[in-house]
Amino acid sequence: MTPILELKGITKRFPGVLANDHIDLSLNKGEILALLGENGAGKSTLMNILYGLYQPDEGEILVNGEKVTINSPTDAINQGIGMVHQHFMLIPVFTVTENVMLGNEAVKQAGLLDRKKAADRILEISNHYNLEVNPDDYSRDLPVGVQQRVEIIKLLYREADILIFDEPTAVLTPQEADELFKIMRSLVKQGKSIIFITHKLREVMDIADRVMVIRSGAMVGETTPAQADKQSLAAMMVGRSVDLEVDRTESKPGELVCSVENLTVADKFQNIVVDDVSLEVYSGEIVGIAGGQGNGQTELVYAITGLQ
Ligand SMILES: Nc1ncnc2c1ncn2[C@@H]1O[C@H](COP(=O)(O)OP(=O)(O)O)[C@@H](O)[C@H]1O
Numbered sequence: 627m628t629p630i631l632e633l634k635g636i637t638k639r640f641p642g643v644l645a646n647d648h649i650d651l652s653l654n655k656g657e658i659l660a661l662l663g664e665n666g667a668g669k670s671t672l673m674n675i676l677y678g679l680y681q682p683d684e685g686e687i688l689v690n691g692e693k694v695t696i697n698s699p700t701d702a703i704n705q706g707i708g709m710v711h712q713h714f715m716l717i718p719v720f721t722v723t724e725n726v727m728l729g730n731e732a733v734k735q736a737g738l739l740d741r742k743k744a745a746d747r748i749l750e751i752s753n754h755y756n757l758e759v760n761p762d763d764y765s766r767d768l769p770v771g772v773q774q775r776v777e778i779i780k781l782l783y784r785e786a787d788i789l790i791f792d793e794p795t796a797v798l799t800p801q802e803a804d805e806l807f808k809i810m811r812s813l814v815k816q817g818k819s820i821i822f823i824t825h826k827l828r829e830v831m832d833i834a835d836r837v838m839v840i841r842s843g844a845m846v847g848e849t850t851p852a853q854a855d856k857q858s859l860a861a862m863m864v865g866r867s868v869d870l871e872v873d874r875t876e877s878k879p880g881e882l883v884c885s886v887e888n889l890t891v892a893d894k895f896q897n898i899v900v901d902d903v904s905l906e907v908y909s910g911e912i913v914g915i916a917g918g919q920g921n922g923q924t925e926l927v928y929a930i931t932g933l934q
């Protein structure tokens with residue numbers, strides 16, 4: 627079977643950096659291909675080339691066996707290629723419908739926007755792929771997990787068949803990530819094909835059908851979760867064997883060095899972003915603060931360090 631997508635010999639140089647070094651990659655219809663690599667390995671560069679944001683110095687791209695030229699995201703979309711970026715690109719003061727329509731407006735006679743038609747189509751997509759959203763919600767009010775769903779709907783609205791997710795779980799809680807994985811499964815079941823970019827081994831083992839590993843700009847290996855384990859994936863990713871166990875002895879905390887009592891912080895819109903938080907840190911210990919991005923961690927740190 628012809629792969630739905632093939633990259634052949636893709637090379638991209640930035641001043642002083644060979645970001646992609648003759649990369650070959652193929653994606654089959656209906657599969658989730660994980661592209662695994664450390665920070666700086668060249669994953670985003672490769673996907674930005676595929677999405678028309680960068681031009682390769684060498685190499686070619688084939689869609690359904692035919693060579694294509696992708697000079698812009700519009701070209702990519704016309705080839706059925708869509709990308710969910712690492713950082714979302716929704717307009718906060720627009721509704722879900724307006725965000726999805728943006729750049730692809732349904733228009734009534736006399737040039738008026740047909741919001742109703744767009745909203746209906748969004749609900750159709752949302753039901754079909756189990757992507758729950760309310761078309762009338764403003765995107766600034768949505769949790770990141772839902773914003774990401776809107777980004778996915780935006781691609782499906784443009785009839786993308788090849789979906790690229792660039793580190794989609796970086797901004798999600800583990801629960802939201804599991805939710806996203808269900809969505810990805812449902813997408814491939816219905817014939818979509820996915821390139822999933824990550825540097826997290828657990829995610830590769832959980833969701834990928836096949837794994838390609840990129841290191842310092844070069845494709846260094848290909849495997850499947852059935853053939854690999856976290857240890858072997860980590861070794862491929864960094865190029866030497868790695869110890870995944872942190873050697874941790876029990877901590878023996880000393881005196882109290884930082885005490886936060888009933889701290890409340892408002893953001894610039896006067897929303898309470900840190901709400902009555904208390905914590906203590908003793909010398910010689912590591913205190914972890916867990917939470918999805920955007921839940922007040924930044925403001926907590928700013929307040930403790932006097933920046934806010
Ligand atoms: N626009 C750019 N200009 C110069 N160097 C870049 C640019 N984009 C990426 N790079 C460099 O290319 C290499 C690969 O980066 P990137 O593709 O972002 O890696 P990854 O997504 O795997 O973390 C890095 O060394 C990075 O610093």
Ligand SMILES: [Mg+2]
Nearest residue numbers: 669670671793
């Ligand atoms: Mg990246």
